[in-house]
Amino acid sequence: DQQVKQNSPSLSVQEGRISILNCDYTNSMFDYFLWYKKYPAEGPTFLISISSIKDKNEDGRFTVFLNKSAKHLSLHIVPSQPGDSAVYFCAGELGAGSYQLTFGKGTKLSVIP
Amino acid sequence: GAGVSQSPSNKVTEKGKDVELRCDPISGHTALYWYRQSLGQGLEFLIYFQGNSAPDKSGLPSDRFSAERTGGSVSTLTIQRTQQEDSAVYLCASSAYRGPHLHFGNGTRLTVT
Incomplete structure (x- = not known):
């Protein structure tokens, strides 16, 4: 049972345009959501997060939106840059006392110069 | 070093052999995780x-899988009698207390032939 789903394995975007990466989840007990970015041959690095009590969190070019009723979140990158080309993982964390992150399978973003 | 260090970066082993993967977390981080992809x-x-x-x-x-953490720092993940389905990238992460902002190492790519 996949609790976190990233249905698009890949996405190509022109440099300067907006990249939108989507993530759906089934576990309504998730209390916190995170996005990680991964370059080839490197470990994932934390990018941005959002608490389940919020619907938006912004950090520079990166914004995460959460729609709890739809159990859907999205990561917006604007403007997209070639250096943003990487695999993006969405993850959910259960509430207090939990520490396991449940990851999606990732979306490979390619930003074309 | 400043980050999570994993060794070896690549490991090729024959089916049935035992392997040990090592992780050096960030100094002072009390929480350590193993994930695989x-x-x-x-x-x-x-x-x-x-x-x-x-x-x-x-x-x-x-x-067949076991792990230990000695002195609250270095961790080793041991896989006994490896099978081909064990082939994966094994990622170690650490955090200052309990996630969710995990700091990942670059992983060990294990290939079982």
Whole structure:
């Protein structure tokens, strides 16, 4: 049972345009959501997060939106840059006392110069 | 070093052999995690250590897998009698206390032939 789903394995975007990466989840007990970015041959690095009590969190070019009723979140990158080309993982964390992150399978973003 | 260090970066082994993977977490981080990423899959939780508490081994896929953390710092993940389905990238992460902002190492790519 996949609790976190990233249905698009890949996405190509022109440099300067907006990249939108989507993530759906089934576990309504998730209390916190995170996005990680991964370059080839490197470990994932934390990018941005959002608490389940919020619907938006912004950090520079990166914004995460959460729609709890739809159990859907999205990561917006604007403007997209070639250096943003990487695999993006969405993850959910259960509430207090939990520490396991449940990851999606990732979306490979390619930003074309 | 400043980050999480894993060794070896690559390991090729024959089916049936035992392997040991090593992780050096960030100094001062009390929480240590092992995840693995099989081809085309998301990151799968394996085991969690927090300080001197008993580890959470709930993610270990079989009793061929074990892990220890000596002195609250370095951790080794041991896979006995390796099977081809064990082939994956094994990622170690640490955090200052309990996630969710995990700092990942670059992983060990294990190939079982």
